[in-house]
Amino acid sequence: MMLTIIEWLETIFPSTSIRYYVISLAALGVAFALVRARRLLAACVLGFKWFFLRYFVYLVIIPRRYWSSVSMLQALVFVVFLAVNGFCIGYDHRNDLSVVASRCAILSVINMVPLFMAGRSNTIVSVLSLPLHVHHLVHHWLGRISIVEAFLHIIFVYTSGTERKQIPSGATIAATLGGLLVFSFVPFRKYKFEVFLKVHYLLAAVSLGGLLWHVIGVDPTKVIFPILLASLWLFGFVPYLYSWRIRSRDVQITKFYRERTIGQHTYREIDVVRVDIELMHLVTIKPGQFVYLRVRGRDFHLSDKFQTHPFMITWWDPKESTPRLQGVSGSKGPSITILIQPANGLTRRISNTEFLQSVSFEGPRGQSLPLEEYENVALVAKGIGLAGILSYAKHIIDLKYDPKRKSKVLTRKLDLYWELDDNSQEDWGGPLLKDLQSRNKSLSASILQIWCYLPHEQTSPPVLNLDSYETAFLYFYPNSSYYISVEDGISNVAANSAGRKIVVACGTSSFVDDVRTITRKAMFPSGSIEFVESDYRLSGETTPRENAKETLAVAEKSRAKSMKISKPRVAFA
DSSP: OOOHHHHHHHHOSSSSSHHHHHHHHHHHHHHHHHHHHHHOOOOHHHHHHHHHIIIIIIIIIOOOOOSSOHHHHHHHHHHHHHHHHHHHTTTTTTTTTTHHHHHHHHHHHHHHHHGGGGOOOOHHHHHHHHOHHHHHHHHHHHHHHHHHHHHHHHHHHHTOOOOOOOHHHHHHHHHHHHHHHTTTHHHHHHHHHHHHHHHHHHHHHHHHHHHHHHHHHHGGTTHHHHHHHHHHHHHHHHHHGGGOOBEEEEEEEEEEEEEEETTEEEEEEEEEEEEEEEEOOOOOOTOOEEEEEEEEEESSGOOOOOOOOOEEEOOEEEESOOOTTOOOOOSSOOOOEEEEESSSSSSHHHHHHHHEEEEEEEEEEEEOGGGGGGGGEEEEEGGGGGGGHHHHHHHHHHHHTTTGGGGGOOEEEEEEEEEEOOOOGGGHHHHHHHHHHHHHHTSOOOOEEEEEEEESSSOOOOOOOEEEEEEEEEEEETTOOOOOHHHHHHHHHHHHSSSSSEEEEESSSSHHHHHHHHHHHHBBBBEEEEEESSSSOOSSSSSSTSSSSSSSSSHHHHHHHOOOOOOOOOOOO
């Protein structure tokens, strides 16, 4: 074929130089076509990414209420997983129910393997970079599938007429797995979580012992499965034991109150507890991570010394950090700050105490998002949800301030939207935002803009510095003369800002769903914007303030005065 083309060119163009010229033009045309094809391919890939994110990753079909939210992609993966399990059980069984029973047992044990990495985050989960809620979702439903397959094994053994062996061990496994299945549903986990954890661990240990007993009696060659499960479980306890060395040198508790009016009575109650922990050892912390905290004190139960609870790291000050900035608070040693909104159990006991003898923790754990790789970052929070996103803003600004690392930071625009549940929340959120504002002012080019939405008219001066010549911080009150909503802010950035964009949200489930919907609407094929929900998931649908029967007293409203808000100069990156 090649010789035919050359002969044809020699016939048409006798001159060698002309032939080379024609060949060069043809090669140039092919190269141009390839470049165009690459651009078209890139556009197709970008369009597919937009379609995939909008209609599969970010489309939630089961919203988060008392359980984890489920996206379209997660639901499809679950359906495929069920189909594969069903295929493996029923494929070529030749109407032999004993074969089906054996396959159900093997699949049940195989599906148990990830479960014994525990329902909490650990080293293996951290290496896989699984978000905490995805790990919980996998743990819950994989466990239920494994238990159902175990019961199917029992049913098919009895219906197939197979010789029954090791009935006591099988009954032990059935009883414990049944207990695990019943206690895994919402009412037990939600209202008696600490009791649920202890019962869950106990039943899991008994079921593992029963499985070992059963396998030894039926088929000793498969004893490797329970041994593997036990090894994974013990491996998960290694960081737990190591965490006992991470202790506090000093612990300070600060309580912040809010007013609630019920009927004709107004009283104060604790809204948020700030726990500042000065550590004895240096700890590597990344933004968005959390720790499993263990507390000791006279107001706590004996069991609190042996169990840990996850809390988000809101702020930290390493011993060897960037140079201290003027007006920025710091501690003498490595320290972390945790914000806790009391609910029940341990959080309520922490809010009621005045003294913590000491704390230790396992971690830090959790997925840290590389937000510094995005040109435009929007952090959106409601109420105590500020605790889940503040560390990202601090981290990006600290990287920008560090001469050795600022070249790796792509972020040019950092927006922080905070919707307060009550004006009093400024008491605990304001100092942290003021610290963040001071760090931002030290940069050669400011990147931070804070948008604060208060539910009531303000009766006192704001905590943060309001400079008429700057728009680094904006207050919005009800009926303000000028108002920019979260939806307007995100939509404007999506439409007018160049580069990669991401939105990180933290708050109640309905609030996060609204932000997710806003992000999906702001997406368009030529410029996708990504969305991530923080690992910190508020357990309740409503905040404590929203549970109150009435709002602020009439007398306080009468003293309220609106603050004049000037139109901000919004600059797009």
